[in-house]
Amino acid sequence: MAEGRPAILAEGLEKSYGTTRALAGLDLAVEEGTVLGLLGPNGAGKTTAVRILTTLLAPDAGRAEVTGLDVVRQADELRSKIGLTGQYAAVDEYLTGRENLEMVGRLYHLSKKYSRKRADELLERFDLTGAGSRLVKTYSGGMRRRLDLAASLVYSPPILFLDEPTTGLDPRSRLAMWEIIGELVSGGTTLLLTTQYLDEADRLADRIAVVDTGRVIAEGTADELKAKVGGERLELVVSEDSDLRTAARALERHAKGGAGGGVRTDVDRRHVGATVEGGARLLVSVVRDLDAAGVQVDDLGLHRPTLDDVFLALTGRAAEPSEEGLPGHQEKETA
Amino acid sequence: MSAANVRPEEARPLQRSRLYWAFADGWVLAKRNLVQIPRIPELLVFATIQPVMFVLLFRYVFGGAIDVGGESYVNYLMAGIFVQTVAFGAVTTGIGLAEDLKRGLVDRFRSLPMSRSAVLTGRTIADLVRNVFVVLVMLLVGLLVGFRPEAGVAGWAGAVGLLLLLSFSFSWIGATVALLIGSVEAVQSAGFIWLFPLTFASSAFVQTDNMPDILRAFANNQPITLIVDTVRGLLLDRPVGPEGWQALAWCLGILLVFVPLSVSLYRRVSAR
Numbered sequence: 169m170a171e172g173r174p175a176i177l178a179e180g181l182e183k184s185y186g187t188t189r190a191l192a193g194l195d196l197a198v199e200e201g202t203v204l205g206l207l208g209p210n211g212a213g214k215t216t217a218v219r220i221l222t223t224l225l226a227p228d229a230g231r232a233e234v235t236g237l238d239v240v241r242q243a244d245e246l247r248s249k250i251g252l253t254g255q256y257a258a259v260d261e262y263l264t265g266r267e268n269l270e271m272v273g274r275l276y277h278l279s280k281k282y283s284r285k286r287a288d289e290l291l292e293r294f295d296l297t298g299a300g301s302r303l304v305k306t307y308s309g310g311m312r313r314r315l316d317l318a319a320s321l322v323y324s325p326p327i328l329f330l331d332e333p334t335t336g337l338d339p340r341s342r343l344a345m346w347e348i349i350g351e352l353v354s355g356g357t358t359l360l361l362t363t364q365y366l367d368e369a370d371r372l373a374d375r376i377a378v379v380d381t382g383r384v385i386a387e388g389t390a391d392e393l394k395a396k397v398g399g400e401r402l403e404l405v406v407s408e409d410s411d412l413r414t415a416a417r418a419l420e421r422h423a424k425g426g427a428g429g430g431v432r433t434d435v436d437r438r439h440v441g442a443t444v445e446g447g448a449r450l451l452v453s454v455v456r457d458l459d460a461a462g463v464q465v466d467d468l469g470l471h472r473p474t475l476d477d478v479f480l481a482l483t484g485r486a487a488e489p490s491e492e493g494l495p496g497h498q499e500k501e502t503a
Numbered sequence: 504m505s506a507a508n509v510r511p512e513e514a515r516p517l518q519r520s521r522l523y524w525a526f527a528d529g530w531v532l533a534k535r536n537l538v539q540i541p542r543i544p545e546l547l548v549f550a551t552i553q554p555v556m557f558v559l560l561f562r563y564v565f566g567g568a569i570d571v572g573g574e575s576y577v578n579y580l581m582a583g584i585f586v587q588t589v590a591f592g593a594v595t596t597g598i599g600l601a602e603d604l605k606r607g608l609v610d611r612f613r614s615l616p617m618s619r620s621a622v623l624t625g626r627t628i629a630d631l632v633r634n635v636f637v638v639l640v641m642l643l644v645g646l647l648v649g650f651r652p653e654a655g656v657a658g659w660a661g662a663v664g665l666l667l668l669l670s671f672s673f674s675w676i677g678a679t680v681a682l683l684i685g686s687v688e689a690v691q692s693a694g695f696i697w698l699f700p701l702t703f704a705s706s707a708f709v710q711t712d713n714m715p716d717i718l719r720a721f722a723n724n725q726p727i728t729l730i731v732d733t734v735r736g737l738l739l740d741r742p743v744g745p746e747g748w749q750a751l752a753w754c755l756g757i758l759l760v761f762v763p764l765s766v767s768l769y770r771r772v773s774a775r
């Protein structure tokens with residue numbers, strides 16, 4: 169591979185399904201040995217992008233190369249350098265877990281002996297040793313998911329694509345998954361993963377590309393994106409409807425950017441939220457202010473930006489549901 | 504690429520020719536499909552019960568009313584049953600492939616550096632083996648209800664060989680249909696739409712002489728009739744005319760068209 173060439177490069181990818189524009193000029197660049205998190209709501213085009221980059225789908229326009237190989241013209245050659253775990257578990261129900269992994273090893277053209285050894289290693293690694301000799305149709309959803317991920321690692325390819333790798337995993341499996349991904353990356357694997365969770369992207373990705381309606385609308389490190397969102401959100405719920413305005417006014421004093429700086433109230437939920445900076449110390453002074461104003465609070469907390477917040481900041485609308493293109497809950501700016 | 508550089512010798516892919524992998528990968532997939540046959544016994548049971556019912560139906564319900572020119576009807580019938588059973592195996596092939604598509608397995612296979620024809624050869628070969636089993640069961644049932652073949656070794660070899668070729672070539676049609684329409688249910692219905700006219704408007708169950716002109720013209724010239732007549736002639740030790748070569752030519756022609764067609768469809772098929 170040429171020096172300095174990104175391991176994954178996409179330029180102006182376009183793809184339509186009938187009248188649906190899944191990709192509308194998507195650009196990406198992932199440096200070798202780094203992790204890119206593709207973050208976006210349902211229907212953003214993440215899976216479509218992954219399918220194009222893994223040679224499963226030809227783009228209508230634009231071009232992409234992975235390890236310097238064109239995904240359309242050099243697809244055959246490329247397949248021996250990539251591993252893919254798609255969004256939906258692609259494992260054979262009527263084979264055992266071990267048979268599934270051995271088969272994938274054989275199809276990567278690894279020797280029979282090594283395929284078997286590798287299958288056992290991976291079963292162990294993914295906590296499936298006990299279930300390795302059982303038919304996959306008896307597996308739970310999370311077990312299938314883990315087996316599916318194991319399958320993409322049979323050959324430990326230099327470039328790995330994981331489409332929503334932890335969706336459907338319980339917290340323990342998710343942590344284990346994160347650990348495995350971390351190890352792979354420290355071993356030099358280049359990884360592109362899609363996710364709907366900012367915390368996952370935050371934890372795993374060196375850089376994050378936010379995708380919406382088929383193009384990248386923001387790209388940067390997790391910190392850079394969070395800076396765009398504007399730091400932490402302070403959220404509180406008042407006990408009495410009548411206190412809502414008072415609380416909103418109290419928050420405005422602390423909100424980043426002063427009055428009106430992203431303070432939102434939700435009358436139905438007696439909820440006020442604002443973007444703030446200052447952590448626990450700020451929390452104390454907010455509480456003091458509210459107390460002085462005689463506002464009774466049911467709930468109060470600081471939280472880090474979520475995907476929703478990133479989306480609000482970047483697009484002015486909530487991440488979900490994308491179909492309606494409108495925020496799911498009624499929030500409005502305070503007057 | 505650092506990850507590739509530290510790869511131990513044993514973890515490196517074997518280097519062989521493209522043709523070698525077409526066979527080796529096809530065999531890996533065929534084994535995968537074969538080990539599944541006893542694990543989904545329902546499939547095999549239904550694939551067997553249906554032709555058994557046809558044997559009983561035609562032998563005992565319609566048989567008395569069908570004139571086949573002096574021949575015992577059960578002797579006439581069995582060649583038709585064998586051919587029909589094997590031909591309908593194409594639907595099994597299609598359904599299996601459609602399920603692989605639906606479950607995303609085809610996506611996984613297509614992302615692997617394996618031969619582009621292996622998923623299809625693996626499936627058609629496994630279905631060939633399945634058909635051998637089903638035909639054996641049919642033969643047993645036939646013998647029980649009075650079928651008395653008179654073929655010698657050569658006759659049997661010819662008949663079995665042609666049935667296997669039919670099974671294999673029709674499986675590729677089934678695969679093509681599955682790749683074109685995708686959904687399991689649609690593949691199932693479509694199978695009946697193209698296979699019913701072929702098997703019933705043929706000499707499988709009745710002589711074509713009594714059919715209306717247009718139908719007879721179709722029946723006499725379509726592959727199922729040619730194959731049935733050949734198999735029947737071989738099993739009953741009657742002279743086989745030009746239909747023998749024509750039957751063979753049809754099967755090879757089907758392979759010549761549908762193998763490349765389905766492989767090229769497979770290359771761009773999409774799961775959803």
Ligand SMILES: Nc1ncnc2c1ncn2[C@@H]1O[C@H](COP(=O)(O)OP(=O)(O)OP(=O)(O)O)[C@@H](O)[C@H]1O
Pocket residue numbers: 185186188189190208209210211212213214215216217255364773775
């Ligand atoms: N095979 C297809 N036929 C028709 N439309 C499709 C097809 N695949 C995707 N789409 C459409 O393209 C758009 C992008 O889909 P894609 O699956 O890439 O989104 P995604 O970001 O992966 O979403 P999710 O988070 O739900 O997985 C959506 O509007 C989707 O409905």
Ligand SMILES: [Mg+2]
Pocket residue numbers: 214215216255331
């Ligand atoms: Mg997706």
